[in-house]
Amino acid sequence: MKITTLLGSAALALVLGASGAFAQSAIRIGHLADYSGGTSDVGTPYGQAVADTFAWINKNGGINGTKVDIETVDYGYQVPRAIAQYKKWTGSDKVAAIMGWGTADTEALTGFVAQDKIPFLSASYAGQLTDPTGAAGKAKAAPYNFFYGPSYSDALRAELTWAAEDWKAKGKSGAPKFVHMGANHPYPNAPKAAGEALAKELGFEVLPPLVFALTPGDYSAQCLSLKSSGANYAYLGNTAASNISVIKACKTAGVDVQFLGNVWGMDENAAKAAGDSADGVVFPLRTPVAWGGSAPGMKMVQEISKISDPSGNVYRPVHYIAGVCSAMYMKEALEWAAKNGGVSGENVKKAFYQKKDWVPAGLEGVCNPSTWTDKDHRGTLTVDLYRSKVSGATDGDLNDLMKKGTIKLEKVKTIQLPRKAEWLGW
């Protein structure tokens, strides 16, 4: 009995060891997604894009012929889950990099990834993540945090730049009034200081911020305050569901204000849910084009989309395209690292610094040219501003609504922000 047990465990050890050896020949990376938690509305298209892109990469030759072993885990936007999963990925067989998701996991893991030297490409665009050395003095150094797209602060800076021009173009006199709206939470508050500082500089009158919760609710009171304050431009800092409640309530209250959305606060699905109250909201995209837009790289995005939708008919929201870009940057970084000393965390980090105005091959016109340096992790300062156009009832399928043009995303302007040293890290 004892001998058989011993033999059995020895055999098991051999099998495990062998599978371990196989696993090492593939490149292991982790992927934290939120399909079921508080941010699943936007987490699903983004996470799907990352999963689809790596599946597509594996289908098309992998990383220099090596397959990527990506483990997608739905952590439900729960911090303890993200930490446990991270420890699993770094326990015995370290992953080369992690595709992260939101504020919750990114902030909780900042300390760990710096300690363990694992590049963490998040979809949290908080300004403090762009400072790899801590030189800006706003927060601790975040040397292993990366993201593709403008930071929350830079997106708001671009919107304010546009708003100042818009005010002049409309020929209005006096100082326009700007108000920051959102919950008292790290995510809506992230760009607040940056926005209010630039607004003052641009000649706005900055009103005291209006607070509304991150969850949908009745925000008539906030709309009445907004109306009586006479604000001209209002930034909505929350996520889509909560923002929709506000713009709907404000439409009912008859507030005449130009809403400025944030990158996760407005998209095609939100426009459908908000109906005609979403008409006219200006918001930033991380990509120059939306789904089906005319760009040479759009064909490849549509090919990638076929991984999870073989019919090719599904309309993908803006977050999907941003997810594809993020994953492709990671792919090319892994490629460089594999050729230059192996896919360790440190090499993958170095890989991000190799190119200037970097666009992943095949995605020309879809991903904005990005440059990361060891002193500045602001990949891109290009912000593409769009306006949502809703011209009718938004019941029914999103695919049809987009096809019929009931909901349209209309390009407003591309703002190229200057790379100011004093804007780094906040």
Next chain:
Amino acid sequence: MASSLIPAGDFRTSYAVDTTIFPTVTSRNFAIAGVVLCALAPFALNDYWMSMLIAIGIYGIAALGLNVLLGFTGQISIGHAAFFLFGAFTSAYLSSKMGVPAFFAIPLSGLVTALVGLIFGLPAARLKGLYLAIATLAAQYILLDFFARAEWFSGGSVPASAEPFSIFGYTFTGDHQYFYVVLAYVVVSFLLVTNMMRTRDGRALIAVRDHYLSAEIMGINLTYYRTLSFGIAAFFAGIGGALYAHYQLVVSYEGFGIERSVLFLAMVIIGGLGSVMGTLMGTAFVVLLPEAMEWLSAALRGGVIDQTLGLKNNITFVREIAIGVIIIAFLVFEPDGLAHRWHQIKAYWKFYPFSH
């Protein structure tokens, strides 16, 4: 329950012997062996398992505080996560902004949190039951709002950073080393509370819980003990939070809402109200259950059941539902908590084969 396990002929002849921490020699040896075993764990386990043990230790200390309040004093608090977070921010602030070494910052933030707990415990002197629950709910929201606004203290939207734990110039990095810091605090905290329960103050708390009117007639100052209990609860929450801060090295108030406070309540109730040992069991249960469900759903993924039912991404919803169902089933079949079950298992083997 425990007295049934003391062998026949083992008489207590003095108060000192009667109030010993460990009722039998075997139980003391087991406790020592448990600590030794834990101390050896880093040599055998990987980062993942170490992080699980660290989480059980950190949350266990905080839950212990809540058990003093809920299980021993009969008071309720649904703002425990806010105190935990207060301790975390205090320790981060002390270590990174004031230059206090983490070694001193951890106990200090326990004390500061205890003071805050005393302030929020004041309504407890006058309120009971549901009314007190609502009053402590206010603590949760007031403190979270404070963290959002007090940028000098918590960093506002930028997470606060905490210095790593170091002693005599040696820095504890990684899970395998930090585990010993947590283990030391777990041992000290649990001994402290077990010890407290045999003092006048500890017995007074139990008297307040069992019948506050009788306790008052016996000369126990209700206001004093009820408020004190809040202070103790907040102290341990603060210690737990401080340990969390120096483990993570960053503190963000993301994820410390009311649901985390409820989780602390779940740890105490599942472990066993008024059981020091049970607190650790309950914490282990609450920390490991989602992980066990994650292994299960990982095993299910792509399997026969997944394919026939077409679950795909919905498997995570099944996972969450399963966690809820297990907790409900647990409370139905095990209302006295894990500590009670543990005693029954012990009794079974004690009387084997004559147990019924």
